[in-house]
Amino acid sequence: MLWTQTLIPTMKETPEGAEIPSHVLMLRAGLIGQVMAGAYTYLPLGLRSLRKAENIVREEMNAAGAVELLMPAISPISLWEQTGRAEAFGDVLIKFTIRRQNRKVRMALGPTHEEVITDLVARHISSYRQLPITLYQIQTKFRNEERPRFGVLRTSEFLMKDAYSFDTSVESLGENYKKMYAAYCRIFERCGLEYLPVEAESGPIGGDVSHEFMVPAENGEDTLLHCAECGYAANQERAEVGARDVAPPDVPLEELKKVDTPGASTIEQVSSFLGCKPQNLIKTLIYTADGKPIAVLARGDHEANEGKIRRAAVAEKLELADPEMIERVTGAPVGFAGPVGTKEKIAILADRDIRQMANSVTGANAADAHLTGVNLGRDFEVDQFADLRNAVDGDPCPRCNSQLAGRHAIEVGHVFKLGTKYSEALSARFLDDREQQHPIVMGCYGIGINRIIAAAIETSHDENGIIWPVALAPYEVLLVPLKVTDEQTMKVATQLHDDLSAAGIDVLLDDRDARAGVKFKDADLIGIPLRVVIGPRGLKQGQLEIKWRWEKEPRMIDRDGAAELVAELIRCKRKESDNSRV
RNA sequence: CGGGGCGUGGCGCAGUCUGGUUAGCGCGCCUGCUUUGGGAGCAGGAAGUCGGAGGUUCGAAUCCUCUCGCCCCGACCA
Numbered sequence: 001m002l003w004t005q006t007l008i009p010t011m012k013e014t015p016e017g018a019e020i021p022s023h024v025l026m027l028r029a030g031l032i033g034q035v036m037a038g039a040y041t042y043l044p045l046g047l048r049s050l051r052k053a054e055n056i057v058r059e060e061m062n063a064a065g066a067v068e069l070l071m072p073a074i075s076p077i078s079l080w081e082q083t084g085r086a087e088a089f090g091d092v093l094i095k096f097t098i099r100r101q102n103r104k105v106r107m108a109l110g111p112t113h114e115e116v117i118t119d120l121v122a123r124h125i126s127s128y129r130q131l132p133i134t135l136y137q138i139q140t141k142f143r144n145e146e147r148p149r150f151g152v153l154r155t156s157e158f159l160m161k162d163a164y165s166f167d168t169s170v171e172s173l174g175e176n177y178k179k180m181y182a183a184y185c186r187i188f189e190r191c192g193l194e195y196l197p198v199e200a201e202s203g204p205i206g207g208d209v210s211h212e213f214m215v216p217a218e219n220g221e222d223t224l225l226h227c228a229e230c231g232y233a234a235n236q237e238r239a240e241v242g243a244r245d246v247a248p249p250d251v252p253l254e255e256l257k258k259v260d261t262p263g264a265s266t267i268e269q270v271s272s273f274l275g276c277k278p279q280n281l282i283k284t285l286i287y288t289a290d291g292k293p294i295a296v297l298a299r300g301d302h303e304a305n306e307g308k309i310r311r312a313a314v315a316e317k318l319e320l321a322d323p324e325m326i327e328r329v330t331g332a333p334v335g336f337a338g339p340v341g342t343k344e345k346i347a348i349l350a351d352r353d354i355r356q357m358a359n360s361v362t363g364a365n366a367a368d369a370h371l372t373g374v375n376l377g378r379d380f381e382v383d384q385f386a387d388l389r390n391a392v393d394g395d396p397c398p399r400c401n402s403q404l405a406g407r408h409a410i411e412v413g414h415v416f417k418l419g420t421k422y423s424e425a426l427s428a429r430f431l432d433d434r435e436q437q438h439p440i441v442m443g444c445y446g447i448g449i450n451r452i453i454a455a456a457i458e459t460s461h462d463e464n465g466i467i468w469p470v471a472l473a474p475y476e477v478l479l480v481p482l483k484v485t486d487e488q489t490m491k492v493a494t495q496l497h498d499d500l501s502a503a504g505i506d507v508l509l510d511d512r513d514a515r516a517g518v519k520f521k522d523a524d525l526i527g528i529p530l531r532v533v534i535g536p537r538g539l540k541q542g543q544l545e546i547k548w549r550w551e552k553e554p555r556m557i558d559r560d561g562a563a564e565l566v567a568e569l570i571r572c573k574r575k576e577s578d579n580s581r582v
Numbered sequence: 583c584g585g586g587g588c589g590u591g592g593c594g595c596a597g598u599c600u601g602g603u604u605a606g607c608g609c610g611c612c613u614g615c616u617u618u619g620g621g622a623g624c625a626g627g628a629a630g631u632c633g634g635a636g637g638u639u640c641g642a643a644u645c646c647u648c649u650c651g652c653c654c655c656g657a658c659c660a
Contacts, residue, residue: 034652
């Protein structure tokens with residue numbers, strides 16, 4: 001491809017509004033153009049990378065035995081009502097009504113396709129002989145995000161690979177899940193990403209497994225906790241906090257005192273009002289667990305984790321109590337609850353870290369008042385201790401004696417055991433060999449293709465631009481003739497271009513009549529892995545200059561046989577990134 | 583949905599508080615000459631309903647009201 005015949009609008013300056021590296025560089029390198037918040041055009045260069053990621057995903061899915069199909073982005077709203085997800089998605093689901101003749105048809109733009117595919121499978125699969133099967137598609141998804149942001153990382157429209165497995169049993173699902181998990185590992189390895197599979201919250205559908213594939217990056221929206229020692233990794237929602245030594249602190253116990261804290265109902269207000277640290281506060285949250293009020297205690301600077309609380313309370317449904325309930329139970333308005341002397345006697349669950357606290361501050365169960373010098377055992381008792389909070393950086397690892405490190409990350413993939421939620425709602429059943437009917441056991445597996453690109457840039461760039469892994473680079477080789485008006489230079493460049501193209505190498509020839517500096521700057525910016533400079537200096541000695549984008553110094557090669565050498569270098573790199581394939 | 587910031591040629595910005603010539607600057611673009619290995623120099627040129635609507639005023643990019651859009655923080659995220 002010739003530079004002058006495609007569209008690569010590079011920019012010297014960063015457009016206003018772009019802040020994180022992937023967004024800035026994708027705009028500056030001419031990969032994308034913004035159409036509105038959360039919607040971007042993929043320009044020729046950006047599209048090429050997107051397609052490369054897409055193809056890697058497709059190849060590995062096929063290799064794992066999944067079968068590609070393509071479903072429509074539009075689907076009838078009734079399908080979403082049948083599973084209750086029209087409501088569950090709320091405004092995130094893009095709904096609209098169109099007119100056909102004299103009737104109105106209500107539709108949704110697919111944010112994911114469990115409903116559509118389960119409906120399809122329900123129509124065409126009825127026997128255990130047809131199972132298991134895994135179907136997938138690569139298609140644009142639509143979600144009305146509350147706040148699109150970070151360039152291509154969170155958009156209202158994005159390219160997703162979504163796969164769905166259908167099995168006759170939970171055991172068989174487990175097999176499929178393992179296969180997909182392994183395929184995901186190969187995909188992200190081939191893409192050259194430093195990724196981490198982490199345990200994720202599997203949601204209300206059974207206690208089954210779910211994993212997210214995360215790329216640690218400073219600007220990631222997710223937080224994961226990772227133990228470098230034993231490899232334990234989980235997202236923040238899921239991560240367990242290892243048990244600490246429970247020796248209570250060895251300090252003299254203060255007297256229990258009631259202090260006035262007018263208007264101070266939040267942790268922040270109370271700690272600044274009383275001049276103490278949030279760590280010295282015990283926050284008391286009133287929940288209703290299956291309709292029954294319970295109190296949950298956590299250290300002031302910790303965040304309660306509702307999933308953990310629900311499991312500890314052995315409840316189906318858990319939600320924060322409403323203000324009336326709180327007032328009834330504690331005898332005080334919201335913000336002044338405490339474990340000492342609640343109005344009604346209720347069960348008290350406490351995070352394990354409460355055991356190590358002494359002389360704490362809690363709400364006094366009275367308006368505008370808190371208690372200081374509160375101590376476990378003397379002033380209040382706890383019915384049950386458990387891990388009830390989100391893990392944070394530095395917490396003990398639940399699997400070994402080491403510590404968890406908190407890291408931000410970009411979620412690029414998610415594998416999930418669904419069970420029979422959708423097959424039951426949409427009557428996708430099969431007959432077994434004894435003529436018994438069962439709902440099909442499902443799994444679903446998603447990859448954000450755009451996020452692969454963003455994550456690659458986010459984790460591989462320098463102050464001058466993108467540093468593409470060969471597998472995702474829009475072009476593998478960039479030819480830079482320094483003087484396009486010189487016949488000899490252009491003859492060599494064009495020949496190289498043609499030879500490399502013929503050898504199946506993706507090559508871009510910068511045939512612009514621009515100064516060397518301009519071309520070098522753009523070369524670094526768009527980050528093509530191998531740069532070949534054809535300049536008068538080298539040409540005099542019958543030589544060309546080559547440089548990998550990630551290296552500092554170029555080296556000279558002979559002009560004769562240059563095409564073969566360059567092609568071989570690229571093939572080697574391709575092989576390196578494919579090495580994960582067994 | 584709460585908080586904050588910003589809309590001025592293609593891109594980045596100044597001017598707005600304190601209303602007053604033909605609305606500036608850098609980059610980019612076009613023409614010419616010179617230059618030519620890390621974003622060239624000189625000369626000339628094209629390009630803007632100052633996000634939009636309404637209002638105040640002799641006069642509005644500037645003041646007032648409404649509105650649209652974009653970005654960031656938080657909340658939310660099957």
